[in-house]
Amino acid sequence: MSSLKISQSVGLGGINNLNDVKPVQTALNKLLVLIPPTKALTVDGTLNPRIENSKTIAAIKLFQSKVLNVARPDGRIDANGRTHRKINEKLIDLTLKTTTISKMPVTKAVWMKTAINEMGESEVAGSKANPRILAYFKASKFWGTDDTGGTNAWCGSFVSWIMNQNNIEPVKSAYRAKEWANFGKKIDKPVYGAIGIKSRNGGGHVAFVVGQSADGKSLYMLGGNQENTVNVTKYNTDVWETFVVPADFDATTETLPIYTQKSSVAGSEE
Template sequence: MTYEYEDKLEFIKNLYCPARVVADETGASWELILSQAAQETLWGEKILPGTNNIFNIKADPSWEGESKMFNVHEIVNGSKIWVDAPFRVYPTILDSLRDRMAFLKDNPRYGKAGLFDADTKGNLEKEAAALQKAGYATDPNYATSLKTVFDGKTMQRAVKEAQKQGCGPILPVIEVIVLDGAKVPIAKAKVSATQNGKSAEIATDAAGRIIIRITPNSGDIQLKIFDAVKNSWIDLDPVKIPSPIKSTTITLISPTFTVQTSTRTHEKVAAKAETPKKIPEAGKSKDASKSFEMHTIEKGESLSSISKKYSVRYKTIADANNIASPYIIRPGQVLKIPKIDGGQNHANQASPAAASKANEGSHQSDASGNGDYMAMFGKMFSDSQNYLHTIFYRNEKNNPQTDVMHSSKAPWMKFAQEEFEKGVKRHVGKGPSDPRILEYFKATPTLDKASAATDKTPYCAAFANWCLVKAGFKGDNSALAVSFAKWGRPTKGNKPGLGAVAVIKFPEGGHHVTFVAGLSANGKMIATLGGNQGKGHEVSHSHVTTAWVVAYRYPSDYPDHDDDYVLTDVKGDHATMSAKSTH
């Protein structure tokens, strides 16, 4: 088959966007990348098929990726011979160009020649001269020839056509999750994004999320959200573009955003259903037992103030008294307040026997197909979702008043459970990495690019950070498990609480982080839900002895209550955790 002029144009057009991305990541000249590729491969004609190997780099012993054998000629002692040799295979052209840049950076002679100097990077002629100085090619006119290639009609036409097509699909993205002051996603809201003087309007999805592609030479992104109730725009924090540029996920809070809540149209019906026929005196109710204490609502008290008084989450009180939306309470009404002692007394949990019965048949070596097991944990974490509730009560002047409150019992556990149910696990062998695990690394921007590009990198801390960010809380941005030991704040008495980040130190060395999901009846083992654990280095439920836990931490702005420390005896889907299973 004859290699045509149109093939040359197509080669450069396919190479243009990956070259722009690499240039934006490294500060290198994309013009040089195109010129070298055109000159060294005869405009793509000599690239080995099915490899995306733009510069035909061999798979030496240091290469850990896929390779492919080709019969190629080499010059040995002045003679041309044919040999079978392995060559690197890249998933994409972008991966090939990134690997080429890594090769140049790892070779000290190019740095010594000034290739990466600040006044050289990004300048085609200076970079070409530095390559020539470093002995990249024996041609004394090598630098000049690269400039000639780029200025030629074929290159200029191909670049012009590529620029007309645009690079949208290949550019890195910023995923922005917008929450209100109660950390509830603001769904279907109008958002204005301004970057480099240009503005566009976007609508958030049901999860309060928008996706913004980062163009070359991106500046910070200024966001505003439209408050339909107030009919005004609200400024959000500017989005800082990471350097080097890469896809990432951030969460922004709009605390002044007006929330539309339910009305009071059913107040009389609800009041009739919820008000006892006879209000007993506090402490003398027939319903009172050792597991509850009674509280008579006084004028001016709200469910919020009662919740703070007893250090029990308002949702727990509401559930114990069958108070449902629209959450109406009145003076004189008697509430049962669950007795919880801050997690110090494990006997306040459901009995071990009951827990064992509830979990009967739930254990399985892997999670696939076990609907009952997933349903059990799904129900456990159903309260972990962020719900906004309207609480109606009477103030001290006996006038109707409304509180807007939110249920936030370890809301990040909902996202962790969803990832477990997706069956996320590390890929085996030299194949491509699991893209979901690479997604977790977006929440650890301090991790170097090479480590963030493979699921062979331990990802327990990245998973924890990702879940926290999804729920609107700040992680520690680090992929190191031990860094969580100083993040946020300790739990009460450094005791295990639902959703707390457990920092584990193994006797043989090494650290791991995971979320607390339960506690054994004797208090010696915690059930966990985390990433990079289990037999297949997956997102899974596992167990570990409390003796190995060096810290239990909550986010600094998480309003924990005593009921967070009431943990049930649950089973895991995999064997007991070890240093080997987490690294």
Template sequence: MIVQRLLNQIDIPGAQQLVADGSPGVRTIFKIQAFQRSIGIARPDGIIAPRSKTMTELMCRADAENSVHTQLALTNPAPTSADLGAPWIATAEREIGQKEVVGAKANPRIMEYHKASKHWAKDDSGKLDAWCGSFVAWVMLQHGLPTPKESYRALEWAQYGSKLKAPVYGAICVKSRSGGGHVAFAVGQSRDGKDYFVLGGNQNDEVNIKKYAATVWDAFVFPPGAVAGTSLPVYKGTAENAGRES
């Protein structure tokens, strides 16, 4: 992860930014090799070894680019939502606690979610005003990402972006339910992989993180143009079991 963060601080022509997740994937190896070529290594091997020319030059050049960021990279290796390739999760987390207002009044924030998805709702708590899809649409738009045409419909998200065989951090999870569907963001899994923890809207009428059996989900997708990470971390927080989604 430290190596990935340092590489991201250096302008290497033709090299993409990396997801700093600590996994030595193909993109990371290619970027190490590109960096090695840039410092005159004739036969780049993609290896970062202690006290090697590659590591020494990497630390020196990153330090020259931005000493503050280099210090953070070396002293604060805990992954952030941006490091894991899903900066929108930090945005979604800041919405935790937003909930419906019972009665004629509505939570203006939830109405913003509906506006983002072009939903015609004038209330936040009616049976026809389920807002999980609207919440995901609002989060995506905060990051300049596209949304499905009818993004207020949860099941529309199953055809969005890139399809995944299994969820990674920040993936959009879609499932069916009686009378419709549900959509939310993957933020973790149980140690045995049998349960997923998702951050979503309209989960018991509010934005929160809930625990679902892994088997209930029908599709996992990732926003178009975004680079997906390689894993779904074990969730270390607390979350109640899934409840009402209507």
């Protein structure tokens, strides 16, 4: 399932046709990691006659609460409504993660699987914040409580969290992108899994190298705070000033593959 297709509403107060409920149950089962502690739903196209006991509706409400940050979830998915669109967005993220991991080159950059698994984590508009991004902040010892705005840029915090998850010590003041130029050891040319550092208006940016274009003029970088999310973004190769790897990492064994998967294009702020 690459996307959820329904013709009418599903859930509390919905039409609940069997051919709409089944794909909703299948989609939610693919996204269980986003709605713990939900267990796999029975894909039978039906809801519990006692709506208050419906596990499918409970899963819809939990998705709306945890992923959409809805204070009062209604437990209903309308065709092409907000919940439907967000489910499809997350299914696309899941497909991209799975494809990216399956196409990882043979590498000792073990942190890259962790980084890929974070793809799709995004900022939450307004005063609320994505708990995952707040975890990135904690890893870099950044004091912010909001994940939006220029003062809460989180690319460095993202890299810090990834390294912490792999028992690799980040730099001091890891929330500052340009501080990563002091990490580990510098290498002359980018390789898969290396950390790239560049300047931008008002500061810097830091991300992981995942590949290059066929002509070598572009690099594809997996990073946080790229279009306010964790994604792979295409940059001109020459904007990257420094590449670093952990001090004990042998970069001579790594390659720089041609990247052919989905990516965004860097904006002027990145």
